[in-house]
Amino acid sequence: DAGVTQSPTHLIKTRGQQVTLRCSPKSGHDTVSWYQQALGQGPQFIFQYYEEEERQRGNFPDRFSGHQFPNYSSELNVNALLLGDSALYLCASSFPGTTAGNTIYFGEGSWLTVV
């Protein structure tokens, strides 16, 4: 059973460009959350997708957008890249709705460097 998979693992972009990061959740999971982790910091919640809709959003500008497909995979898009967008982008999947709560699974992340 594959866990959460993310692509690409590393990429370098230039200021002003756009980037798309991809995530496939763990089998059976229908909820995907995206996080940004700057070097030396804890992850910050960007947004969460469930049933192909953005359900929750953190404090990130509209340059950050996303999408969830019918197979529950998800994309994170960042437009007009800034140097400060350089970070590790983590995708996490979970399956809500159980009263006992549920474990969250993370991908290995996509390292984005903006130059």
Added chain:
Amino acid sequence: KNEVEQSPQNLTAQEGEFITINCSYSVGISALHWLQQHPGGGIVSLFMLSSGKKKHGRLIATINIQEKHSSLHITASHPRDSAVYICAVSTIRRNTGKLIFGQGTTLQVKP
């Protein structure tokens, strides 16, 4: 002040030592997670708890809901335990995905 605070930020131990990492939070939670992150970046979930205590191998996690405090203990520490340990909380019932993270505790265990 961060909603989730961890201490210490950095910890160096000798192999075999008993280690404790603390986490305090200031928000209402539905669950608390202890996570492990290795230098490559990937994060692994160690525990999810909403009350009491859980044990897995040499790892023990406890939570005191009234005091809004949790601890992660590592018994008989080993160099392979060296990693960043992160405390994170879920604030929404039945929604594990939106987590608030602490800053992490960097643990180095020396042989």
